[in-house]
Structure formats: structure tokens, C-alpha cells
Amino acid sequence: MAAMALWQLDPSTARRLHRDAKAAQWGVSADTFTRAVERGVRHALGGDPTDPAQIERHLKSLRLGDLALACACAEGHEQAWEHFIQEYRPMLYRAAAAIDPSGGARDLADAVYAELFGLSQRDGARHSHFVYFHGRSSLATWLRAVLAQRHVDRARAGRRLAPLPEDESPAALATSPQPPEHARFVGLLRTALVAALGRLDPRGRLRLACYYAQGLTLAQIGRTLGEHEATVSRQLARTRAALRADVEQQLRDSGLNDDAIAECFTAVAGDPGPLDLTDLLQPADGKNPVGGRSRS
Amino acid sequence: MDEQGRRDDVIERELSRALRARAAAPAAGPHLDADTAAAWIERRLDPQAAQSTEAHLASCADCQAMVATLARITPEPEPAAGSWWSVVRRPWLVPATAAAALALVIWVSQAQRPAPSTQAVTTQARVQEVEPAGPEAQQSLEFAAPSVGQAAADGPTPERQRTEQLQKRIAGRDQPDAAASRSARGEPTAPAPAAIPAAAAVADRADAEAKVAATPQVGDLRALEGAAAARATPPAAPAAERQEAERQEAAANAAPRALSESARFSALQRAVELHVIAADGTGRWRRAGTTLEFAAGPNAPFAAATLPFDASMLAAGASPGGRVCWLVGRSGAVLVTTDGTRFSRVSAPAPVDFVSVSATDARNATVAAADGRRFRTTDQGATWTVLDR
Numbered sequence A: 001m002a003a004m005a006l007w008q009l010d011p012s013t014a015r016r017l018h019r020d021a022k023a024a025q026w027g028v029s030a031d032t033f034t035r036a037v038e039r040g041v042r043h044a045l046g047g048d049p050t051d052p053a054q055i056e057r058h059l060k061s062l063r064l065g066d067l068a069l070a071c072a073c074a075e076g077h078e079q080a081w082e083h084f085i086q087e088y089r090p091m092l093y094r095a096a097a098a099i100d101p102s103g104g105a106r107d108l109a110d111a112v113y114a115e116l117f118g119l120s121q122r123d124g125a126r127h128s129h130f131v132y133f134h135g136r137s138s139l140a141t142w143l144r145a146v147l148a149q150r151h152v153d154r155a156r157a158g159r160r161l162a163p164l165p166e167d168e169s170p171a172a173l174a175t176s177p178q179p180p181e182h183a184r185f186v187g188l189l190r191t192a193l194v195a196a197l198g199r200l201d202p203r204g205r206l207r208l209a210c211y212y213a214q215g216l217t218l219a220q221i222g223r224t225l226g227e228h229e230a231t232v233s234r235q236l237a238r239t240r241a242a243l244r245a246d247v248e249q250q251l252r253d254s255g256l257n258d259d260a261i262a263e264c265f266t267a268v269a270g271d272p273g274p275l276d277l278t279d280l281l282q283p284a285d286g287k288n289p290v291g292g293r294s295r296s
Numbered sequence B: 001m002d003e004q005g006r007r008d009d010v011i012e013r014e015l016s017r018a019l020r021a022r023a024a025a026p027a028a029g030p031h032l033d034a035d036t037a038a039a040w041i042e043r044r045l046d047p048q049a050a051q052s053t054e055a056h057l058a059s060c061a062d063c064q065a066m067v068a069t070l071a072r073i074t075p076e077p078e079p080a081a082g083s084w085w086s087v088v089r090r091p092w093l094v095p096a097t098a099a100a101a102l103a104l105v106i107w108v109s110q111a112q113r114p115a116p117s118t119q120a121v122t123t124q125a126r127v128q129e130v131e132p133a134g135p136e137a138q139q140s141l142e143f144a145a146p147s148v149g150q151a152a153a154d155g156p157t158p159e160r161q162r163t164e165q166l167q168k169r170i171a172g173r174d175q176p177d178a179a180a181s182r183s184a185r186g187e188p189t190a191p192a193p194a195a196i197p198a199a200a201a202v203a204d205r206a207d208a209e210a211k212v213a214a215t216p217q218v219g220d221l222r223a224l225e226g227a228a229a230a231r232a233t234p235p236a237a238p239a240a241e242r243q244e245a246e247r248q249e250a251a252a253n254a255a256p257r258a259l260s261e262s263a264r265f266s267a268l269q270r271a272v273e274l275h276v277i278a279a280d281g282t283g284r285w286r287r288a289g290t291t292l293e294f295a296a297g298p299n300a301p302f303a304a305a306t307l308p309f310d311a312s313m314l315a316a317g318a319s320p321g322g323r324v325c326w327l328v329g330r331s332g333a334v335l336v337t338t339d340g341t342r343f344s345r346v347s348a349p350a351p352v353d354f355v356s357v358s359a360t361d362a363r364n365a366t367v368a369a370a371d372g373r374r375f376r377t378t379d380q381g382a383t384w385t386v387l388d389r
Helices: A009-019 A029-045 A051-062 A064-074 A079-087 A091-099 A106-117 A137-159 A169-174 A184-196 A203-211 A218-225 A230-252 A256-271 B003-024 B034-041 B047-059 B063-075 B084-090 B093-111 B119-129 B137-142 B149-153 B158-185 B198-212 B218-230 B239-254 B259-271
Strands: B275-277 B284-288 B289-294 B314-319 B322-327 B335-337 B354-359 B365-367 B374-377 B386-387
Touching: A009 A029, A029 A051, A029 A064, A064 A079, A079 A091, A079 B354, A079 B386, A091 A106, A091 A137, A091 A203, A091 B063, A106 A137, A137 B034, A184 A230, A184 B003, A203 A218, A203 B003, A203 B047, A203 B063, A218 A230, A218 B365, A230 A256, A230 B003, A256 B003, B034 B063, B047 B063, B084 B365, B149 B284, B218 B275, B218 B289, B259 B374, B275 B314, B275 B386, B322 B374
Parallel strands: B314 B354
Antiparallel strands: B275 B284, B284 B289, B314 B322, B322 B335, B354 B365, B365 B374, B374 B386
16 A cells, blocks of 8 residues: 655745745755654644645744754754754753752753754664754743653652652541541532533633642743733632532532531531542543644 | 631632642643643644643643643743833833923923023022022922922012923922933933932933934023023022123023033033932032032031032032042043042043033943033043943
8 A cells, every 4th residue: 555645845835934944054955944844744733734724824833943943953063053052051951940949950951952962863863852843832942841841751750659648548548537427428529529620611620720730820820821810810719619609509409408518518628538530620522632642 | 707718718628639639640641742832832823723732731730740840940021122011111201201291391482482581590590589598408409499489479470480380390300300311321320319419410311402403402402401590509609609600691591502512511510509429328428619528427517528629610420329429520520539528530531521420339430421422431530431322
């Protein structure tokens, strides 16, 4: 069976993009740059994009200058590397210092730098991590994202090896004395809360997660979501109120009267147990919107 | 706490606990790559891709953690330079705009007068008459406007009364205006506003005017001199000296178009009292007639300081703190002291009249000439650099 032809950039557009990117100043050939753009289009829009308007929008949004620099660095262009070291390496170290002011993340920055330089080899050729930069964002933001990714990976790997805290272990929970109705009320309320969370729109859930799970400030959440700080605060308050109303309604629907609902809240307020809700925050339809892309 | 508040607290605590537990749980499946996450946070994805990315982020604790880390390590963006709101919010803009508007009003009112002969002189004379006598009163009114109430009682014309009121308002706004002017030029401002004498403020405005129009306009000069005159505190000067000043003013007004830079400097110098206060408040200098006096503290008595020439040559001074004080004046006069009392003349960058000075210490100072040029020294006047206009 013949292999399906990959989408290709038309020559005139390729020449224009190469010129607009000033890729020649780094010694990046038109072919190399075109391949990088095509790789980016296929990555963002799928292997064989058919909508010309969508492709045009994508091409217009590219940071061509940064992409040209990344191409040159991936090819080992000396001047491009000098420029990158001068302009971006300090930023990378500053980002590492922001992650861990004590210097604990410095080695992460060094590791990212080594990956960019291409210390690893694939099929006998030097493999630079720059090939994963497709120009959809600024090079600086992409570098920070790579660093953040490495940091999260390392933190998660560290947590897997750590034992559960004593007071939250299942054994400890099992020995906690509880009143007869306590477990039922706690279960009812927490189930209702999970259901209420599942009914929130993705942005609402993401806002809650940024605030309660990730501990971002309102300003940081605002910058992340493109909202004003005051809007974030207001929306969080509204979501909390909506969740409480939803939980109360669900408890009422399950046959509890007002006194029993009040007891539910009292029971949960006095319950120290942890919550293991693996289904929490999963989208209602269960689909993964990102598809099968692996992290790079 | 009421029942609703208690329930809100329960929900909030459960949310926190639940979401943290979810974040700590092992995450499986595909994740956002750095390219997509970076493009999403820069809002460069098309709406459909942004929506699907957001939906994934809402359910994937790993990717939430990555985006949260990215948010933490991304520096806050600078406010847009061209944003009109950021310009409006600049604190100096309101007083600067008000002062500029008032200057314009004065200029218009002066320019519309049919005969610009002696009226300004008369106005100044009246203002001088209502000045309080005595050095302490002078000191307290260093930047204050003269009272026009008494002048009004003498029966000024409505036009003159309006002019005097405008002059009074200008005098009250001079300080922030001058600071704003320096700040706008990127020039280092003197550490304490009080250390900038009124002459410097007037000179700055003259400097700004000179930049707007290469040829000095009669109305501009008159407005500036009128503003300076309104702040004059000359009662300590002898009557003969005052009469001489009035005579010179009248001569200047009789041929306003021929008013030279030197004459303008002279007019400004006479009109403005010289009083310098150190940024840290430890030293004060003031001109008393032809001498300069120094006080080593807020309540210390004034004593004569040593100058290489007559204090009437001086136009402005600045003290960055302690006993250091820079003075500038006519004919290339640039002086500095480090002990408060003994002033030494340093080599001037040009043999011109200087109208303002700012300094950060005994070695670093910037002086402005009456012709609009500015010079900076970093070695106590041994060498000077011309600053861009």
C-alpha cells in the first residue's frame, strides 16, 4: 500500500515565509525552514490539513523569527547559538531560579540546555530538542514551558517514591471512630460535590483547580486565563455559590429534608478524612480532547 | 457565623481537599506538549484548539501543574507604553497639564493686550508691596504665592486681578511642574523637592519653551517672567534696589522683542528668591542680599557662607544631602561646597548663564544654561558632557 502523501507548503508561500523570517541571516536554507514550517502545520492541524483558511491563519500566527533561530540552532549554526546563549540562556536560568530560589532547579535548566544543544543522538545524528519548537509561541515562552514540564515530571516522580503520610493512610482512616450516620452523610455530600463539579464548564473547573489545587494567585490565574484579576475573584465566588446550591439540591433530591442536609454539612465539617476522587474533574463525555499526542 | 456561611466554608474546604487529592493522584494518558501549552498561554491558538486545550487542562492535573508552573515563572508583562490609561495615570500629568493650561491662558491674555508697556511692572510692584517683611516670613513663603487680596483692595483692574490670581496659582504649582519636566527628560531629579529653588523651576519652564520655539516669543517670555515675578520676595532689598529693578523691568518691557537671554536671566534672577534645603534636611542655604547664608540644621541659626563672588550672581542651587551644595549663576558661575560654608568655583562647561542645577553628590551634577543646553559632570566639574536636548 502506498504511503499517504504528507501535506506540503506551496513554493511561493515557503519563499515568502523564509524571507519574512529573515532565516538567511542564520544560514538557514529555504528547504530547511520550509520543512520546519510544514512539521509545525502537521503538528497543529493534523497530518493532512485541508482547510486553506485555517492553514493561512496558522501561518500568520507563527513567530517566524523565533522559528528561524530555532532551526539554525538545531542545525548547529554558530552565530545563532551565540545569539541564543546571549538572549535566552539567562532567561532560562532566571526561570529556574523562579521555580526554586535556592538553586534546586538549576540542573533542570542545564538539562534543558543540553537537550537543546542535542547531546543525545538518534540514528547516528545529533538530535536537538529545538525540532519540537514549531513557532506557535515565542521561543522564550516555549523554553519556560519545557522547563515547567521537566519540573512537574521530576516532582511527580519524587512523589511516587514518597510514602503516604501516616494520618492519611487507609489504616488510620479505618480506625477513626465515627457516629452511625456520619459516613452516610459524608458520602452523600461528597458524591454530590463530585457531580456538581462535573457539571461545571471546563473553564470553571480549570479556574477552581488553579486556585485550590495549584495555589496560583488571582493575578496569576488572570494572566493564565486572560481574565482580569477581579473577574477571577468574582467567578470563583460565583462558582462556589453555584456548587453549594447544586449540592444542596442534589441532597434534597435524594430525599433529605433541611435538617438532614444541615447534618450533612456538619458531618463533613467535622470529618478529617482525605478524599480520593479519581474521577473528579473528568469531562462528562470522558473524551480526551488532546488526542494521542505524547508529551515532548 | 450563619448557616450559609458555614456551608460555604464546608464547600470551600472540600473543594480544596478534593482538588488537591486529584492533583496528587497519578495522571495517565497523553498530555499537552510544551509547544501547545506555550501557544495556549500566549493565546495564539485558534478558538477550536484553545477550547480543546482548555478542556484538557480542566481535567488533567499534570498539565495543570505544568501551566501553573509556567504562570509562576513567567514575568509580569510591562504595562503597555502606548496605553492611554497608563499615561493618564501618571501622577505628574495632572499638575503639569494644569500648569501648561494656565501658562497658555496667561500667554493669551498677555498677547491680547493692546499696549504691553508698563502694566506688568505695575503688577509686579503691587505684588511686591504686599509681601511680608522679615526673613522668617520670606522663608515660609519660599514657594507660596503672594497675597493678592491687598492688591485688589488697592483697586486693580479686573484684568490685572485675574492675571495676579493666575500668577498666584502658577506659583503654587511650580514645584511639581518642574519635577515633572525633569522626570520627562530622564534627568535625575533632585532628591528633595525643596532643594530645587524656584529659579530652577522657572528655568526648566524656560528651557521647555525654548525647545518649542527656537525664537523666543514675547508672550512666552512675559508670561514666564510674570510667573516668576508673582513669587518674588524682595522686601529685604533696599528701596533703591527695588526701584532699580522696576526701572530695568520697565526698560525690558518697553522693548520686549529685543529681550536678550541675558536680560531674561537677569529678570528671573532678581524675581526669584534663592533658598536651598538639603535632601536630608540637615542643611539650608539662603541668599540675603549680596551674601549667602548657611544653617546647619532645621532650627540652627543662619551664618554667612564664603563665596568667591557676590551672591547676586547666583540663580539656583541644589543639595543632595549633608553639607554638599551646588550653586549656579551668571557668567559660567558653578560652585560647590562639601562643608556647607566654603564654596569653591569649579570650571564651567561654557561661559554662559546657568539657571538650574541638580546633583546627586559632590561629584555628580547636571546644570542647565539659559540657552537651553544642559551639561553633566561626574568629577566635580573637572570635565563636562553636553546632554542631548
